[in-house]
Amino acid sequence: xxxxxxxxxxxxxxNTSGVNTVxxxxxxxxAAATPSSTGESQSAAPSPSQTPNHPMFTAPPSLEVLPLxxxxxxxxxxxxxxxxxxxxxxxxxxxxxxxxxREKEIKRQTLLELVDFLHSSSxxxxxxxxxxxxxxxxxxMFRCLPPAxxxxxxxxxxGNDPEEEEPYLEPWWPHLxxxxxxxxxxxxxxxxxxxxxxxxxxxxxxxxLLDLFDSEDPREREYLKTVLxxxxxxxIFHRPFIRGSIYNIFYKYLYETERCVGIGELLEILGSVxxxxxxxxxxxxxxxxxxxxxxxxxxxxxxxxxxxxxYCVVQFVEKDYKLADTVIRGLLKxxxxxxxxxxxxxxxxxxxxxxVTEPSEFQHCVVPLFRQIGKCLNSANFQVAERALxxxxxxxxxxxxxxxxxxxxxxxxxxxxxxxxxHWNQAVHGLSENxxxxxxxxxxxxxxxxxxxxxxxxxxxxxxxxxxxxxxKRLEEAASLAAN
Numbered sequence: 458x459x460x461x462x463x464x465x466x467x468x469x470x471x472n473t474s475g476v477n478t479v480x481x482x483x484x485x486x487x488a489a490a491t492p493s494s495t496g497e498s499q500s501a502a503p504s505p506s507q508t509p510n511h512p513m514f515t516a517p518p519s520l521e522v523l524p525l526x527x528x529x530x531x532x533x534x535x536x537x538x539x540x541x542x543x544x545x546x547x548x549x550x551x552x553x554x555x556x557x558x559r560e561k562e563i564k565r566q567t568l569l570e571l572v573d574f575l576h577s578s579s580x581x582x583x584x585x586x587x588x589x590x591x592x593x594x595x596x597x598m599f600r601c602l603p604p605a606x607x608x609x610x611x612x613x614x615x616g617n618d619p620e621e622e623e624p625y626l627e628p629w630w631p632h633l634x635x636x637x638x639x640x641x642x643x644x645x646x647x648x649x650x651x652x653x654x655x656x657x658x659x660x661x662x663x664x665x666l667l668d669l670f671d672s673e674d675p676r677e678r679e680y681l682k683t684v685l686x687x688x689x690x691x692x693i694f695h696r697p698f699i700r701g702s703i704y705n706i707f708y709k710y711l712y713e714t715e716r717c718v719g720i721g722e723l724l725e726i727l728g729s730v731x732x733x734x735x736x737x738x739x740x741x742x743x744x745x746x747x748x749x750x751x752x753x754x755x756x757x758x759x760x761x762x763x764x765x766x767x768y769c770v771v772q773f774v775e776k777d778y779k780l781a782d783t784v785i786r787g788l789l790k791x792x793x794x795x796x797x798x799x800x801x802x803x804x805x806x807x808x809x810x811x812x813v814t815e816p817s818e819f820q821h822c823v824v825p826l827f828r829q830i831g832k833c834l835n836s837a838n839f840q841v842a843e844r845a846l847x848x849x850x851x852x853x854x855x856x857x858x859x860x861x862x863x864x865x866x867x868x869x870x871x872x873x874x875x876x877x878x879x880h881w882n883q884a885v886h887g888l889s890e891n892x893x894x895x896x897x898x899x900x901x902x903x904x905x906x907x908x909x910x911x912x913x914x915x916x917x918x919x920x921x922x923x924x925x926x927x928x929x930k931r932l933e934e935a936a937s938l939a940a941n
Contacts, residue, residue, distance in 0.1 A: 526574050538574070538582075539589040541567050545636075546596040551628040561632070568635035575642040582643075584653055590643060591657040597636040599665050602672055625673035637680040644687045651692055658688060660698050667702050670719030682722040686729060696730075703727060704749040710756075711749075717758040724765035731772040738777040746773055746780065751787035759799060767806040774813050781818040784810055789822075789829055797838040804833065804844040811854050819857045827865050831872040834889070839882035846888040849895060862900055870896070870907040871914070 529537055545568055549561045571590075575582065582590070603625065627633055643649060644658070666688075669681055689699050703723050710720060727750075734742055750773075753759065753766055774781050788807060793799040811819070833845035848854050858865050873896075876889035897904040 526570060535583060535586050538571070538586050541571060542586075542589045542593040545571070546593045548597075549629065549632065564632055565635065568632065568639060572635060572639050572642055575639065575646060581648060582646075584656075587643075587649070587654065587657055590639070591662070594636055594640050594643075595662070595665075597633060598640075598669065602669070624675050627672075627674045627677060630674065630676060633677065634680070637677070637684065641680070641684050641687065644684060644691060655692060655694065658692060658695075660695070663688065663695055663699060664702060667699075667706065670706070670723060671716070673718060678719055678722045681719075682726055686726050689726070689730065700727075700730065700745070704745050707749040707753060711752055715757065717756065717761050720753070721762035721765045724762055724769055728765060728768045728772055731769055731776065734776055736777055738773075738780070742773075743780065743783070746770075747783065747787065751784070751791070754788065754791040754803070759802065763802050763806070767809060770806065771809050771813060774810055778813075778815045778818055781810065781814040782821040785814075785822045785826055789825055792829060797836070797841050800833065800836070800838075800841050801844050804841070804848070808848055808851060808854065811848075811857065812851060814857070816857060816860055820861060823861050823864055824868070827868045831869055834869070834872040835875055835880075837881075839885050842876070842880065842882070842885045843888060846885065846892060849892050855895075859899055862896075862903060866896060866900070866903055866907050867910065870904075871911055874911055 523537060523540060526534055526537060526541070545564055547560075547564070549564060550556045551561075643654075663685075666681065666685060670678060672678055672681070685699070689696055703726070706723060707720070710717065731742075750766070750769055753762075759766070770784055774784055785807070788803060788810070792803060830845055830848070833841050836842045836845070849858075869892075873889050873893045876885055877893065880886050880889070896907075
């Protein structure tokens, strides 16, 4: 999985007269609290504007000319960096493009300069500078998200198709994107020691970062995915907390909100996480598979994130082949009954799982599995029947079937015969004939035995139907006599 942010060139940074101007925002803002280093549950240290005796300043200046970071000596650079970071905590009004155009450009240029500073070899950032930087990032990122579409219209969440809705785009993305890029540069920087950074990138910060996956803007969720993945890779001590928090978001989605914004991105992160699990798989990971990941298959909005979900499930089976039976039975448990499009997705995922399933595990679930496949073969929806028949195009699956043909043939034979005699779609009819021929070539003797058994079952069914009709006829005659 490729995770990366957009790169910014120095040419993007348009310097006006070699200086930046600091302004006070025209509307008040409240900086989000950032956790302090003294404990995960404690509030952040007060920002410079809240600290009466802070060496920088007690309140943001209304207008101040500041030189560029590259134009000052290394001894003056930390203080200038903190002043610039503090200035960028101010919010600009993007409700109207004609409001504060100069201030917006000043902030954009300053953010670009900070991004370039962290990316450059001279970007040495001490602990105090890091503290001010994370305060600024928190003030810009952590905010009240706008309500979802269904919350504005009053429609129930399950009645909206996210694929048909136009994505909401943050109006102040020109600034927010640079803030995300700045945080990404900070996290991936080799100059930043994890032991120091964990004072600012702590559990509270990560938790609030995860809350932002509810954002309707896909650009923001893409950056969040990249940043969180980098944090997971760099801060080893955060890994259990991040995994647990992601699973909690799944629980909330399944049992409370049914709002699937951000689930796909979180599953994509989890796919990389699962790929790094050690074998044998820890009991904790297996429990989350059963309790949090497999239940996502019952979601009404699964089409939005099914590709990522399927990847995670297959990763579990690839890591520990003994989980194949658990996964297959989980799919059968949540198999859709009336949603044909969802059933096609399940059949595709089932093929991917079976493709990495060992023969020893396949034997444990072969009977319930092929009973369900038999039902799919006889589906009146030709896409479902066709997708089920395509399983026989997979060489590995055909090999598994051949090793268990004594069990599978009797289950599938009747479904194939029913398709041959009465399915309305010619493509399904032709594919059923191909599979039937494959069975015959695989074991002629067993095929003839199944054919004979099927003929006997047909006779018994015919006799049973005849007896039922006679019984009803006698009942009708008895009722007619009683009425007379």
